[in-house]
Amino acid sequence: QDAVNTAKAFNDRLDFDGVVLTKLDGDTRGGAALSIRMVVDKPIKFISTGEKPDELDTFHPDRMANRILGMGDVVSLVEKAQQAFDEEEAKRINRKIRKNQLDFNDLLSQ
Numbered sequence: 001q002d003a004v005n006t007a008k009a010f011n012d013r014l015d016f017d018g019v020v021l022t023k024l025d026g027d028t029r030g031g032a033a034l035s036i037r038m039v040v041d042k043p044i045k046f047i048s049t050g051e052k053p054d055e056l057d058t059f060h061p062d063r064m065a066n067r068i069l070g071m072g073d074v075v076s077l078v079e080k081a082q083q084a085f086d087e088e089e090a091k092r093i094n095r096k097i098r099k100n101q102l103d104f105n106d107l108l109s110q
Contacts, residue, residue, distance in 0.1 A: 020048070063076055
């Protein structure tokens, strides 16, 4: 409810184009997203799991709907995995495995 009240207060005083919804680390914020959209009549542009710039992501309504319905957000999970994946490192590890040279430092680096 605080998120809705804050968005309404900003909307009453400022002319803004869209909403940034932060601390979206649980499914409970899905209801806040719906309420904010209805109260301020402005689209949600960005979401974040925290308040730092590297935690900011584009808002995808269909993914939020899947989260609210308990279907998960597989697409975002895959995108994050792709960002973290280093193809060259994977090839290096694969070569070491084939030569039976994998050690604890390699495991630690993952």
